[in-house]
Amino acid sequence: MRIIPVLDLKDGQVVRAEMGRRDRYRPIVTPLSASPDPVSVATGLRTLHPFSAFYIADLDAIEGRAPNAEALARLQAMPDAPELWVDAGIADGKALAAALAEPLLRPVLGSESQHSDALLRRFCDHPGPVLSLDFFADGFRGPPSILKEPAFWPRTVIVMTLAKVGSGAGPDFARLAEIKAKAASRSVVAAGGVRNAADISALSSLGVDAALVATSLHDGTLTPGQLASLGAA
Template structure:
């Protein structure tokens, strides 16, 4: 089970997500870092484990404001620069083409930002593209074609259940089972609700390849020893 830490960016800082209610997100307070500055938080997370990949939700870009380019640049300048999975609300050919040409960056096509399936069809075979199927409290957010046509899914698919994020209520196991059954041999990544080692072991038993995790890393529920043990079991 691969663990990928999440960095939610807003106003140049890392914020703590709360069930997809983005108006409530505030700069993160964590024992892993003295500030909410993105590199400080990333380094704090790497103090738990030498994570090689981070998932970035650029909330400003997703909501139509200026993207957090400076914060992303600072992450790319870290020692042993991480691979960055970035959802920046991209919804244009030019945006995706540029992102796919950026070293160490894997653009995330978030369903909530799409008007139709055209972009996904155009780029679905690119090895760096990641699809995020976004579920809010009121259900799936995005064109139904993205959810109903697994033939156009790329090799990595995130199941993003935003109502579970920061809620300490456990992953959305029924939905993950449903998406995994449709995905075939694709890599399915769980996002939202991971509380502890037991949740990760259950996800692994379902064939889920990775999990995006934040709260349980910051609150110490997942220990360095547990993370290491889970990483040793990853394919």
Template sequence: MEWIPVLDVMQGRVVRAVRGDRRSYQPVVSVLCAGSDPVTVAQALCRHAAASVLYIADLDALQGGAVQTDVLRALGAALPGVRFWLDAGFADVVAVRALLAQVGPEVAARIDPVYASESLRDTQALTERIDAADRPGLRAILSLDRRDGQRLDPAGCWEQPARWPARVIVMTLERVGAHTGPDLDTLAEVQRRAPAARLIGAGGVRGVDDLQAAAQAGAVAWLVASALHDGRLPPVRAQGGGGCGPGA
């Protein structure tokens, strides 16, 4: 089971995500490092999890504001060996291309766009190639979002598994930062719809036992933040060196 650390960034600071109620998020307090500077927190998360992938949720963009391109550039410079799964409220492929042009080629080459079902205008983006000539092998990631049993899905992504990319995130927002355990029922539902998909879960992890249960349920990875900041997941020993900044 791969742990993918999550960086929730709002107004240039890392915040603590709780139950998807973005208006109430506060600057993060972590046992891994001091302060809420994105670079400092990202390095600490990646070092602790020996991670080569960092999930970035740009909460400004997700709430209709501008993408925090300065933060992305700073993270790109500080974490040269890391790929970024970026959720920035992308409505379509045009929005992704615009973002890639803004951050510069070096950072753009390491961004995998996350299409959140709550943000997509339609499902065409899930099967359309993005700057394929310059970035062979890039595949979008779909996040199937739900809160309190309701699908956040204006484009109808949940009902079109034939359009889903190879990687699918199962995002249960009311469990994010809530210490209520992973949503394995929804994971199983998505697995039935797309047996060949690589499923990544999000929300609810309280410790290693939850991650083991999620792996047995079919998840290949899980997005984690609160459990790392609270010290409920032990450090991972990097194998053959890491790619997450100083001390990886």
């Protein structure tokens, strides 16, 4: 079971997500880092486990502001450079092609940022992109055809239940099971609500391949020993 820590970036800092209500996100306070600096937080997370990848939500880019390019460059320059899964609001082929050319970067296509399913149709056979199916409190956000046409999904699909993020309410197992059934042989990644090792084990039993995790790492619920025993990559 691959566990991928999440770094939500805003104004060059890591912020703490709260149920998809981005206006409420504030710089993170965590025992793993003396500051919300992205490299400091990532380094602190690696004191728990030698994580090989981080998921980055560039909230400024997603909302149409200047991307956190400097922060991403510094993360890419870390020792034992991690693979970065980056959602930066990409919605056109030129931007996606440029991201795919970056070493150790996997561009995430958030459904909320897509104007149609055209980009997915064009790149569905490419091994690099990751699709994030974004579910807010009011339901799926994005072109309905993306959710209805799994044939155009790439090889890795995130089920991003933003209403669960930071809520301590547990993963959305029902929705994950539904997407897993539609995804065929694709890798399915759970995002939102992972509380503890029991949730990770339950996700694994469901056939989920990876989980994006933040709160349970920062609050110490997932310990280094548990991460090691879960086989976190």
